[in-house]
Amino acid sequence: MAQPILSTAGVIKSFDGLVAVNDITYEVFPGQTSGIMGPNGAGKSTFFNLLTGYYRPQKGRVIYQGRDITHMHSHERVILGIARTFQLVSVFDSMTVLENMMLARVRYGRDYSSKLRFFFKNVHHRELEEECLQALDVLGIAEKAKIKTSDMSYGEKRELEIALALSLQPQVLLLDEPFAGLSLVDIAHISKVINRIKGQFAIVIIEHKISKLMDLVDTLCVINEGRLICQGDPQQVICDPEVSACYWGKEEMKCY
């Protein structure tokens, strides 16, 4: 049976007595696209931050490829292959798409030891540029390489963020609300992008737009009040009475 690439065992994270993540055990498998949903303040982002290493749990463990990474820093996890995007777009507006890509690779990429060579040797610079152009090509946006990020729409910047994360050659890609603030047209475009890269590595997506999330994921889980209350097949999860109750009180949620 396949082993999970990333998992947690009983992780707990509290802030001054408020238990934001309460004893969550979770598994992500190679090539699988998994969704995480839950009401506002449920603990989704805090859980993501435990996976990426931004927070350390007070209890429990985070395991990646069979290795305990609970106390590992975020940048070390990136080098191991765990990349993420953020709820709010974070790219450098004064730089071009390609420059943003190259900076991400040098700043966070696996080729840390070659940082100095990047600055002083043109050969390595050209190699890096070529690799970044290839990563843009995977998303079909290589023609935007020379565009300044300040001239891009919000949707295009979201796409660039995914490209930045892809340039780190992840084994696990964590997408934090990829549709937040996007128009329906942009959501459709980003969905296409995610569908294009799906299956090559594990993807975990936090998203409030449930119907859009359902179209993308192989498996779904729901966090409510810090607890993972349901996980498994997306259709079954969405029809689960406890999930309906956490969104709609006692009322049944409309099933797809």
Ligand SMILES: Nc1ncnc2c1ncn2[C@@H]1O[C@H](COP(=O)(O)OP(=O)(O)OP(=O)(O)O)[C@@H](O)[C@H]1O
């Ligand atoms: N740094 C922090 N300090 C104190 N409390 C925090 C902190 N971060 C999160 N919390 C609290 O922990 C709980 C879970 O927050 P979290 O942001 O993880 O929820 P969420 O499910 O991601 O919500 P949303 O969907 O609104 O982004 C909330 O009650 C929140 O106020």
